Amino acid sequence: MQFDFRLSGGSLPVENVQALASNNLKKVSSRYIRPEIEFDVVSIDESLEIHVIDMSKLDNDGERRNLHLACRNWGFFQLINHGVADEVIGKMKINLQEFFKLPLEEKMAFGKTLDNPEGYGQDIRSSDLEDQKLEWKDILLLVAQPMSLRKMRFRPTNPPSFRESFDKYTMALLEVMIRLVKLIAENLGTDPETLSSFFEDGRQAIRMNYYPPCAEASKVLGAFPHSDSSGLTLLIQANEVEGLQIKRNEKWFTVKPITGAFIVNIEDVIEIMSNGEYKSIEHRVVVNEEKERLSIASFHYPKRDTQTLV
Template sequence: MGNEEGWTKDAGGSLPVENVQALASKKLKDIPHRNIRPDLEFDRVSMDESLQIPVIDMSKLVRNQSGHGDELGELHRACENWGFFQLINHGVPAEVIENMKMEIKEFFKLPLEEKMSCAQLPNDIQGYGQAFVVSEEQKLDWGDMLFLLSKPASIRNMRFWPTTPTSFRATFDKYSSEVQRIAVCLLRLMGRNLGIDPEKLRSIFEDGTQAIRMNYHPPCVEANKVMGLNTHSDSTGLTLLIQANEVQGLQIKKNGKWVPITPIPGAFIVNIGDIIEIMSNGKYKSIEHRAAVNPENERLSIAAFHGPNLKSIIAPLEDLVKEETPNYKSLTHEEFVKLVVSSKLDGKSLVGRMKLLH
């Protein structure tokens, strides 16, 4: 794998914890204390069903390559005001998406010992398990994941890629390429909206990193005491998420309230990550979000994280700080990755550590 193996090697890993899917199958009367969270703010969940993230039509964006038109303005406002949007008519074949959903459903149905053939290793975030567990006292998410590095091919470690279902690898590879294509196209248009050469962001991300996290959150009878995925912002550039079944759970923070997101069938839920917040010098901000647990049904989702190329510097783009002060520190890609994987999911603490005090 060459020098690019350093993208995760010895950057830090996650401490081993009990498998949540197996734990839930025991139908315990009492939830383990490390899974119980006292600070879930369920009283701050918005009941306003009309409050939803913007919807962006990719076909309208692509149709207007000159960079003018209402949809490009809608994209800018979605990034600036929400940091989240749903993307429809994106051009990824429905068959590619449905096949990926089926593969991950089948993987999580496998016996635990089969899934454990893909288990995480010390000092590596890849594989089957949980991420961002950095202490024995830390509260734990109610969920398991399969986390794979997908692009560039040189950072893949096939030891973590399932061989069952037998079609998993080919399906995953196809899905990975299709989603990255959409992400790079969006980033190019975001660059135009930020007033910089749109090819700048495209060139940074086109041969960039991609990691895909497949989440499984089993039901919990005391769902009001646990969280599928703790409050966090994504430490990447751009995330494209698809639900693998019909069970909702994603909530985003807006004006101090938690807003439940109702996914549009076939749409990607797209969100700004910490890296784009830093590169845009805060013009586009990453948004805190979390995954709630359902008391009766399992929830599955697939999140594709898109980062810059391995040689990039994580810092405000030069074109945006010629006439203003940089608001964030500058780190090499390797330094940023080490910071990410050695930190627990905790709101926007990562961005906070990157901010410069003026």
């Protein structure tokens, strides 16, 4: 089997969610309401937690075994001691927060277009917009790698340090991703250099998410249930508000993020490449009634025409 991953298509224009939330709405449009989530079962088992993997100990057989179990049984784990400097992460978070605080017209200078998925706005592609349910979030989507696919017109110039912080952050995450891919390959019994070469030359897309507070938070979703089409995703919270939920045994389980840790999830490509041994797990995002939530997701895709290995 071969894979061919491209960012394609733009986004249809819909009302800005952050602007809607700023009006202190008591009721939101029916386009955002998901009645079925009222019946979803959310786990209240506080002892249920995803694995925490210490990257500084992955030369140890025991920690490598923990990584294998996390990928096989959960498809998610939190990565600590990953080597990305606190300063690099901190500056990226600050720049993201400052960008979303800008007036709408300034953010829209980097807005999505009908023929391109990059930029600021929402991710709406269906032509049946009136019937489509909408997610309670705004996003800024940018391609980081390869350089040939970058479209600089969508990269914010305000805050002034955004572009520099973005480049340092994304390059640091590439290094983390490559090391993880090599370890995953070893755990799967395949050649680490071969698998990592597919991802080194692949695509890195960064989606920065802003989930405004919502008076009807229990009826809307910041991200609908899904699994991602990439190989690996590295996500970090830009503030301390929870929201990510994983589906396990037909229940939704809330991830409690560790400060400074990356939440890593196995995605569809690695599930396929591992012949199903590693799992791409369905997940979603809930929103908070009183607090905004911000996160940064780095999606890593193999190069085009990559084949399954195991």
